[in-house]
Amino acid sequence: MDDITTTTLSLFLVLLILLSGFFSSSETGMMSLNRYKLKHSVNKKNKGAILTQKLLSRPDRLIGLILIGNNFVNILAASIATIICTRLWGPDAGVIIATVGLTFIVLVFAEVTPKTLAALHPERIAFPASFILMPLFKLCYPFVLGLNSITNGLLRIFGIKINDIDNDHLNSDELKIIVNEAGALIPKRHQNMLLSILDLEQVTVEDIMVPRNEINGINIEQPIDEIINQIKNSVHSRLPIYRDEIDHVEGFLNARQMVKLLTYDDNEITKEALLKAMTPVYFIPEGTPLNTQLLNFQRRKSRIGLVVDEYGDILGLATIEDILEEIVGEFTTDFADSSRDIQKEEDGSVIIDGSATIRDINRTLKWELPTDGPKTLNGLILEYIEAIPQAGTGMRLEGYPMEILQVKSNMIKSIRVWPELYQNKTELD
Template identity: 60%
Template sequence: MNDVPISILSGILFCLILLSAFFSSSETGMLSLNKYRLKHLVKNKNRSAIKVQTLLERPDRLIGIILIGNNFVNILASAIATVIAVRIWGDAGIAIATAGLTLIVLIFAEVTPKTLAAFHPEKIAFPASWVLSILLKALYPLVLIVNGLSNGLLRIFGVNASQGNNDKLDTEELRTIVNEASGLIPAAHQEMLISILDLEKVSIEDIMVPRNEVVGIDIEDTIEEIIEQICQSRHTRMPVYNGEINKIIGILHARHAADFLRDATPSKAALLKATVEPYFIPESTSLNTALLNFQKDHQQMGVVVDEYGDVQGLAALEDVLEEIVGEFTPPTLDEEEEIKILEDGSFRIEGSTHIREINKTLNWHLPTDGPKTLNGLIIETLEFIPERPISLWVGQYTIEIQEIQDKVVKYAKLQLNR
């Protein structure tokens, strides 16, 4: 090597630094790729993506070939740089070569190419995969020896390098990805995806119409009262019960009610014949399960019951779907009164309003792990049934009871204290 001109050695050194930059950027680019975008490209038959995925299936071999190449060119570059420096500066050239080459490799063969690859992994990894595949085939015996020794050491620490990475996501990780994709997914679609992921956390009890608000037909009423109630009802389905809501006989659909009303001599027997058998849902059923059961059993509405079989309320398929896509129909006058903003910025809210509905409407964070309604939250916090208007604090929210009726909070004034 002493007979080789310095100009040629300098050219070789320059090429070695470029090769070192190639191996450094390839390593960072390969390991910085978005695994899910890569799978999408593979599904679309992108040849470079397929090549990259093949290499990533055995990361130990990929890292092995990259490090073999990188170390080889770095060591050779160090030797050549030392020869050049010694020729120019004598024995002092060893120190100069060490310091100079370290700085050059650090900037031009490590930090700069790795940073570039981290920002543009596909542009680096895809072309590099073709070169690395050829090198892997050419140096396969050497890679096997190096990996065999390395994997043997890893097994001592309980690591099996032959197993691929586990790229499976749990629900919380998937939720994070959806939230982070706000610039790529329309806001409405993003909310729907998050709502679908939340179905498992929400029970049917959270969305049901509570029993005290259920509008049904008491078969013990007179036929005239029943007909008037059907004509004035705005619901498409109504439960038919015998004396009390716990004794539900069936469900009357508006279509069948119309046939009943067209009868020349409407009777209770004809009404019962027009009803269908009620469909019961345990109150602890998650919305995800409830949705699947509605679909499997071809049902549109269910009667929510507790562990003792007592009716707690009604839940419709529409209510579950609204948790995903939002309201289908505009609120009625009664529903608009559930949450009403006041002039001072506070809110007048009905006691029967679901806490989840309050949180969704106002973007608040009232606790939902206990009572499901505002009235239940107030009573649980106070630990007694209020008999007169009083005020209380729940976290950072001030609640002022305004009206009490039949031992339940009818209306309360709520305000967020910032």
């Protein structure tokens, strides 16, 4: 070492500091990579990404390799710096200057700066570095394997198994965070659709069904002329056929069969023809999540079903269109048409039918009424005041000023709400 000039040692020291920065940036870049961006690059046959994925398949060995290289160059750099400083300033002052000076240089040029750069641009650092680290890994494999055997043995003493590496699978809540943080990469409407799909498992058929008392069907016991008139004026593409009451449902009459029947003369349409044209009833158990029900509709090639409770009583009617609206939103754009139960008045107030579902209200008016209890506004108000109110009763529900307009048969039929007053209160708060 005494035969090597100070200039040569200085150049060698600079090289070692650069190598230290390389190992530091490689470690941070590899560990900061987005695993899904990496997989996307691998699918595009990016050679750097492919090598990086191979290295990351065993992160313990990758870290071992990088630390072997980093510690080796740092220790060697410290020895050379000590020799240089000792030559220039003597043995006593040289050791102190070498220690302080090299610590500062390593921190700035071999640690903080390269690691910050790698954290900001992991792909730009990790992918090129993999072309160097992979051959180096093969060259140093015995040393890396020996080091990992010792460290993994120590971890096993504490009950940690290195093979129990957490996989990259995400749950629905984590996926929602990714979608929300996508920003401009995914249009806002597409974000809402993706989030709605992820929410399907948390929503049941009761949340989107048409309540029993609002089901529009054909009572086969009615006179045939009334039935024909009902079919001609129906706005629905599928109608349940029942006897006297909906609990005695016989089947469904779809739009195609309706059109076919209406091509006949009125005197040729009989109740027997209606019963022969109908399709079988599909019953949906209450509590069925929407993601499950969507698959059930697909398997059965059905579009409509009746929701029943554990006793077989009919609770309501659910269609595949109702589920699709949970994903893409209402199929209409006009406010008045978006929900037949919600009407906006000229004075800024909103008239809401008591049977309107909480989810429909929240979606249409962008409110945040609780959905973990009663499914309708009528049920939510009754739960809140614990009594049957009279018409004209005023209240504030979840911050929204409301007035009960009509009560009939122990049910709230209509409510007036002033959203502007709620917004003004929020701004004052």
